Amino acid sequence: MASLPQAPPGPGRPGPVPRPAPPAIARVRSRRRPSGEPPPLPRALNASGRFWLGLSGVVLVVWAVVVVTGTITVFDVVDTRILQAVSELRSPGLTEVAEAAGILATDEAIHVLWLSNLVLLAVFRRWRHLFVWLGVGLLVANVGAFLAITLQRPRPFEVEIIGDWSSFSMPSLPMTVLAAFLLSTVYALVPPGRWRTRGKWAVGGLLAITAASRIYLAQDHPTGILAGIVLGVAVPLAAFRLLTPNAVYPVRYTRARPAHLDVSxxxxxxxxxxxxxxxxxxxxxxxxxxxxxxxxxxxxxxxxxxxxxxxxxxxxxxxxxxxxxxxxxxxxxxxxxxxxxxxxxxxxxxxxxxxxxxxxxxxxxxxxxxxxxxxxxxxxxxxxxxxxxxxxxxFISGAKEAGEAEIDDSVIDQGLSVVRRMWDIGMAHRDIKPANLLVRTGTLFVIDSAFAEVRPSPWRQAVDLANMMLVLALRTDAQRVYRRARLQFSDEEIAEAFAATRGLTMPTQLRRMLRQQGRDLHADFLRLLPFRLPPVRIQRWTWRRFGLTLVTLAAVVVVGAMSVTVLGSPL
Structure with missing residues (x-):
């Protein structure tokens, strides 16, 4: 290998080119937002959400009054009269239709709905919606069961029950869970707008058909069905609107990244x-x-x-x-x-x-x-x-990313000077990649300092140097960048940088561009080094890592057990 000239770092090393001042921007006097005035984009539950939450509150208050005063007989009389009137309309043909119409409230159908949603949300990697979906399902099922067990209202009396049933009947647990699961499906899988509106109407229709079936078969009291639907609608409506608002967690089936929010x-x-x-x-x-x-x-x-x-x-x-x-x-x-x-x-x-x-x-x-x-x-x-x-x-107007711009010796020197200057002031950028290095008319700019660190370890600083050299070599070659680097860094510093840098420490965009070019620039730089240092070990076991691993595994087991319990319990 031919010997490359090396100048020790010092006052004579190349420095960054002075940049022009930012463009002039018109300014007006800012306005302090008065106390109580909503922010520019407030959280929105909307009128329908407030209505259903209020209605669920009414249901809970009535349930509490009934438990305390024992006035359930009033509802029993009303429900019995309605069920008796419906039972007079029974016929063999209508009974078959009612049994088919109520299939969605069966254990098997609800379990299929539960599992299919979990699979679809996992496939589309809509994790936020998945966690809310799980939370809504567990909350509704457990709260509904608690209310029914506490009140202990029996099944309809003085009318023949011709459908399957179990447990107590206030609220109707199958209708509560079905309403929650159907509405959760709409909010988690259907994009907002016209299709979601249609989905809500479809859910309303399915609930009406299922409720009519259960009343015809005398499986539930009408008031128990009403209470179950109110609770089943209110919980997912509030949860998805508050925890997965459309503006922040949009449901869409495109290749757009979830991090990119709609600014229209x-x-x-x-x-x-x-x-x-x-x-x-x-x-x-x-x-x-x-x-x-x-x-x-x-x-x-x-x-x-x-x-x-x-x-x-x-x-x-x-x-x-x-x-x-x-x-x-x-x-x-x-x-x-x-x-x-x-x-x-x-x-x-x-x-x-x-x-x-x-x-x-x-x-x-x-x-x-x-x-x-x-x-x-x-x-x-x-x-x-x-x-x-x-x-x-x-805004750096007219600039190109380093992976697309023309890179000459001046730009290379500027990039290396950035790393040297950060070393001098005790900082590390930690995200050196083509998208974060902009070039405009021969001047290099560094952007996106979200991951930067004050007083980093030498390892972090060394990784910055290696990533900078790799980015600059994308549009040139390793030997040219290495020659310029030796004007500002010693061979020991460069060797340390490439000992600390490999797959994990390279930004994803940099790794992707290296694969696209088909060049192993990392190996090219290693061949240019007069000596190599042992790779810096990254994999480390600590008590913190061990504890987090145990907690994560325990959380997975608990969630799995709760899901199995919900799936295995009769409704």
């Missing part, structure tokens, strides 16, 4: 209004931007009104929309990495979306103050308290 309609209007009120920025358009390189937020290009001195010019700012779903995804992602790999530095999750946005804004300001080529931070905008926030920065 109410959310788009809320963003424009919040920018005006909180930052004094006059936005004219909000559109998604660069979605292919983002998996943990919704990146936006926001057109804004330019300052009077720059009238006629296009002015844009950049926004990263974070929601509670991103925090929960990050939590599950880091839990999985801990279970699979053990102790990886700074893998503790954020607990609120507000803290996540605050941290990224803080890191961005640290990098900016240190002179690194990052977008100018412009502030944080609250869309929905504790649920959605927008991080606003300068």
């Amino acid at each position: 309609g109410e959310r788009g209007e809320a963003i424009v209004r919040a920018l005006h009120d909180q930052l004094g920025v006059l936005a004219t358009e909000v559109v998604p931007f660069g979605l292919s390189g983002s998996g943990g937020s919704t990146p936006l290009k926001i057109s804004v009104k330019a300052a009077p001195a720059a009238e006629g010019e296009e002015s844009c700012i950049f926004g990263k929309l974070y929601a509670a779903t991103h925090v929960r995804s990050d939590r599950w992602y880091k839990l999985g990495r801990t279970l699979l790999y053990g102790r990886l530095e700074d893998e503790k999750p954020f607990h609120t979306v507000r803290r996540l946005v605050q941290y990224e804004d803080y890191i961005l300001r640290l990098l900016s103050d240190a002179g690194l080529p990052v977008p100018h931070p412009l502030g944080i905008v609250e869309i929905t308290p504790e649920r959605e926030y927008l991080l606003v920065t300068e």
